[in-house]
Amino acid sequence: MESVNKFILLLLAPSSVVLAACGPRSEYFGNVxxxxxxxxxxxxxxxxxxxxxxxxxxxxxxRVSVLLxxxxxxxxxxxxxxxxxxxxxxxxxxxxxxYTFHIRKNALWSDGHPVTAHDFVYSWTRVLxxxxxxxxxxxxxxxxxxxxFNQGKLKDAAQLGFRAIDDSTLEVRLNAPVPYFLxxxxxxxxxxxxxxxxxxxxDHWTDPSHIVTDGPFLLREHRPHxxxxxxxxxxxxxxxxxxxxxxxxxxxxxxxxxxxMYEAGMVDWLPYGGGGIPPDxxxxxxxxxxxxxxxxxxxxxxYDVNVARPPLNNPVVRRALSLAIDRREITDGLLxxxxxxxxxxVPVGFPGYPAPPPPEYDPKRAAALLAEAGFPNGxxxxxxxxxxxPDRRKVAEAMQQLWARxxxxxxxxxxxxFASFLxxxxxxxxxxxxxxxxxxxxDPTTFTDLLESTNANNFSGWKNPDYDRLVxxxxxxxxxxxxxxxxxxxxTLMLAQAPVIPFYTMAAxxxxxxxxxxxxxxxxxxxxxxxxxxxxxxxxxAGQKEAGRD
Amino acid sequence: MRDRxxxxxxxxxxxxxxxxxxxxxxxxxxxxxxxxxxxxxxxMSEKAIPPEIMANIQSKxxxxxxxxxxxxxxxxxxxxxxxxxxxxxxxxxxxDIIIAGFPVSLELGLAALLFAxxxxxxxxxxxxxxxxxxxxxxxxxxxxxxxxxxxxVVGPLLIFLFSLVLYWFPPGLWGSPExxxxxxxxxxxxxxxxVARLMRTEMVEVLEQDYIRTARAEGVGEFRILWKHxxxxxxxPVVSFLGPAVADLVTGSIVVEKIFAIPGxxxxxxxxxxxxxxxxxxxxxxxxxILLILANLVVxxxxxxxxxxxxxx
Numbered sequence: 001m002e003s004v005n006k007f008i009l010l011l012l013a014p015s016s017v018v019l020a021a022c023g024p025r026s027e028y029f030g031n032v033x034x035x036x037x038x039x040x041x042x043x044x045x046x047x048x049x050x051x052x053x054x055x056x057x058x059x060x061x062x063r064v065s066v067l068l069x070x071x072x073x074x075x076x077x078x079x080x081x082x083x084x085x086x087x088x089x090x091x092x093x094x095x096x097x098x099y100t101f102h103i104r105k106n107a108l109w110s111d112g113h114p115v116t117a118h119d120f121v122y123s124w125t126r127v128l129x130x131x132x133x134x135x136x137x138x139x140x141x142x143x144x145x146x147x148x149f150n151q152g153k154l155k156d157a158a159q160l161g162f163r164a165i166d167d168s169t170l171e172v173r174l175n176a177p178v179p180y181f182l183x184x185x186x187x188x189x190x191x192x193x194x195x196x197x198x199x200x201x202x203d204h205w206t207d208p209s210h211i212v213t214d215g216p217f218l219l220r221e222h223r224p225h226x227x228x229x230x231x232x233x234x235x236x237x238x239x240x241x242x243x244x245x246x247x248x249x250x251x252x253x254x255x256x257x258x259x260x261m262y263e264a265g266m267v268d269w270l271p272y273g274g275g276g277i278p279p280d281x282x283x284x285x286x287x288x289x290x291x292x293x294x295x296x297x298x299x300x301x302x303y304d305v306n307v308a309r310p311p312l313n314n315p316v317v318r319r320a321l322s323l324a325i326d327r328r329e330i331t332d333g334l335l336x337x338x339x340x341x342x343x344x345x346v347p348v349g350f351p352g353y354p355a356p357p358p359p360e361y362d363p364k365r366a367a368a369l370l371a372e373a374g375f376p377n378g379x380x381x382x383x384x385x386x387x388x389x390p391d392r393r394k395v396a397e398a399m400q401q402l403w404a405r406x407x408x409x410x411x412x413x414x415x416x417x418f419a420s421f422l423x424x425x426x427x428x429x430x431x432x433x434x435x436x437x438x439x440x441x442x443d444p445t446t447f448t449d450l451l452e453s454t455n456a457n458n459f460s461g462w463k464n465p466d467y468d469r470l471v472x473x474x475x476x477x478x479x480x481x482x483x484x485x486x487x488x489x490x491x492t493l494m495l496a497q498a499p500v501i502p503f504y505t506m507a508a509x510x511x512x513x514x515x516x517x518x519x520x521x522x523x524x525x526x527x528x529x530x531x532x533x534x535x536x537x538x539x540x541x542a543g544q545k546e547a548g549r550d
Numbered sequence: 551m552r553d554r555x556x557x558x559x560x561x562x563x564x565x566x567x568x569x570x571x572x573x574x575x576x577x578x579x580x581x582x583x584x585x586x587x588x589x590x591x592x593x594m595s596e597k598a599i600p601p602e603i604m605a606n607i608q609s610k611x612x613x614x615x616x617x618x619x620x621x622x623x624x625x626x627x628x629x630x631x632x633x634x635x636x637x638x639x640x641x642x643x644x645x646d647i648i649i650a651g652f653p654v655s656l657e658l659g660l661a662a663l664l665f666a667x668x669x670x671x672x673x674x675x676x677x678x679x680x681x682x683x684x685x686x687x688x689x690x691x692x693x694x695x696x697x698x699x700x701x702x703v704v705g706p707l708l709i710f711l712f713s714l715v716l717y718w719f720p721p722g723l724w725g726s727p728e729x730x731x732x733x734x735x736x737x738x739x740x741x742x743x744x745v746a747r748l749m750r751t752e753m754v755e756v757l758e759q760d761y762i763r764t765a766r767a768e769g770v771g772e773f774r775i776l777w778k779h780x781x782x783x784x785x786x787p788v789v790s791f792l793g794p795a796v797a798d799l800v801t802g803s804i805v806v807e808k809i810f811a812i813p814g815x816x817x818x819x820x821x822x823x824x825x826x827x828x829x830x831x832x833x834x835x836x837x838x839x840i841l842l843i844l845a846n847l848v849v850x851x852x853x854x855x856x857x858x859x860x861x862x863x
Contacts, residue, residue, distance in 0.1 A: 138599070224813060256706070258811075263721075418824070456599070457598040
């Protein structure tokens with residue numbers, strides 16, 4: 001498909017230039033005619049694997065489940081921070097380990113039943129039940145005994161750290177104070193599912209004719225690989241907040257097709273991951289079209305360095321490799337997609353976490369370090385291999401050139417389709433692996449946890465007791481400032497050892513039609529669409545004030 | 551004659567159906583084992599899953615059992631026409647996926663075929679009538695263009711012109727008649743070219759036959775000659791081309807389905823291999839294998855019905 005896309009690109013890239021040149025020059029990309037009716041259309045990306053929130057994992061699953069289900073807390077549609085959801089309020093104990101949620105009386109399932117504390121007990125127990133095979137069960141490990149139960153070491157579900165005190169009160173005990181727990185309770189894995197429907201229909205309970213939900217929108221139609229049609233849920237407790245009647249989420253996983261649909265005016269929003277904009281279009285589109293929105297994600301692109309393989313087992317060599325990279329040349333010269341060059345691992349955007357230093361680049365020092373490690377001017381350095389999935393091959397080629405130019409080192413590139421790439425990363429079968437990490441919640445631990453000795457995503461194989469100790473300490477720390485400092489100290493220690501070589505913080509590029517209101521940049525998660533509306537008189541309003549996502 | 555032929559047809563069909571059982575079995579077996587040779591698995595993702603959870607999932611789908619046990623279970627389910635759940639989309643079975651996707655691919659294929667015939671037959675006739683004339687050369691030039699430009703070039707060109715410049719047709723998706731037009735043309739174009747070539751060659755030959763010359767000598771009008779006599783005689787190769795073309799069009803729309811984001815079966819064929827969705831790979835491969843076997847069978851039977859000289863052996 002790669003070569004197919006290349007061909008399409010060759011044809012389309014010049015054609016859109018021609019289009020822009022011969023038509024009346026527009027500030028916006030393509031057709032700006034709003035849809036007839038109060039409907040909002042977007043591309044969801046690939047076909048969701050699960051609509052079942054307890055089992056979903058992928059970005060495109062989340063884009064739909066955030067519309068259908070609501071947890072104890074919900075994401076604020078503007079900031080994504082937790083706000084009251086099914087729970088109208090909660091109490092947190094002094095030690096930060098016990099949460100008591102009070103569920104609102106008017107929270108209803110779409111079949112009219114009230115949402116109760118028992119629904120959460122059932123749903124969370126189900127996610128943790130080994131037989132469910134929920135991939136994101138680990139998100140519930142913050143809860144007392146959850147891990148042991150999920151791993152089969154504890155059989156008695158009554159010992160799990162949550163219980164329904166009555167219909168509207170849920171008590172949750174945690175293993176440790178988790179300052180971001182209210183973020184977690186908004187996450188789809190924590191959302192309630194309707195027991196009676198699951199028990200009746202099994203795996204097929206999410207079929208539009210069976211599904212029962214508690215979120216802002218109802219699933220009306222699901223044509224796999226084509227579209228999901230949703231409608232405003234009149235029995236949603238917060239229904240008066242909703243502005244749109246109908247949402248159509250198109251399943252389009254091809255970047256060119258998704259972008260064509262946006263250009264032709266078939267969709268109003270092309271979100272990050274929603275099929276996506278072909279990266280090769282971005283340099284042309286940036287600064288030209290006002291409906292292209294670029295903002296940083298909490299996501300880092302980096303290389304895992306296999307610390308078990310000489311000469312990469314020497315931290316001095318790893319530091320030299322990192323210092324020899326001109327990250328700006330990659331983001332601003334090569335990719336031109338708005339990514340932020342970065343040599344830090346924890347990206348910008350975590351409230352209270354120290355701002356990262358400017359990206360490092362010092363080829364002289366890099367060469368000196370390499371000589372110190374016993375490879376003056378690259379002499380005697382073996383030819384190593386970069387393993388990369390195809391879409392990051394271009395970056396690998398740039399890296400290859402930079403290391404050849406600055407250190408006289410020679411790397412070969414091995415591009416493997418994604419599943420084979422992952423297989424090699426998981427089995428530590430690489431010298432350098434081109435990795436990507438997208439944070440899951442707004443706390444730096446979503447990054448710092450990654451390099452703990454025991455973390456399964458620590459592909460580099462780096463193990464450092466000091467690092468583990470700092471991260472573990474922070475886990476028990478109640479003072480938020482001290483906690484973030486401990487995490488930062490851990491990150492600094494890690495970067496000095498360079499088991500990973502970060503390149504840049506990924507940017508999201510989205511297209512939003514000028515007549516859409518209520519879409520905000522979502523830097524770390526998917527956006528609820530509660531505030532979305534269509535301004536049919538946008539041209540008249542455009543003169544009056546700037547609206548949209550500013 | 552007639553009494554002897556009918557049982558011969560039935561015997562022929564039965565023989566072919568029986569012969570195709572080991573073929574299907576071989577396809578199932580080869581696909582099953584080759585798929586397992588590919589690195590990675592259906593539940594691998596960028597974000598690592600704790601080994602205990604991975605073990606839970608593997609055992610839920612029986613993937614923790616020895617390969618031969620899995621193979622045996624797969625064959626047993628196959629006998630009940632149960633292709634299992636999709637690993638990537640566990641809320642649906644492979645049967646669901648085929649039932650939802652195949653009609654779309656079929657509709658697209660038939661629309662493409664219709665386009666191929668509507669364009670191909672007249673083009674062939676025009677070229678033949680103007681044999682070695684200007685219209686002939688023009689048609690042939692278009693034909694060579696049509697053959698040499700692949701669908702993944704034609705598709706985006708059509709999208710560019712008709713969706714992004716003229717806004718006449720949507721650039722993708724499925725459901726409305728307008729959404730059928732561009733993909734059907736893209737998919738049908740190479741076939742229309744083929745039909746035109748078949749038609750022209752045969753027509754040129756037919757137009758030189760004695761009976762046409764006789765008709766001309768008798769003063770029958772040129773249009774009537776073409777319509778009544780020549781066309782009938784030249785259609786046979788096109789008709790015999792239809793069988794494999796239908797099978798081809800219905801199974802060969804993978805690229806077109808991708809370009810136009812059409813929810814047909816073709817895309818599962820490709821995507822499932824990448825996502826290591828073993829059951830869907832097996833299901834679609836088997837389904838296409840059976841479809842091809844059936845199409846070939848129909849064509850062979852049709853040949854023998856149309857041309858009694860061919861023996862049923």
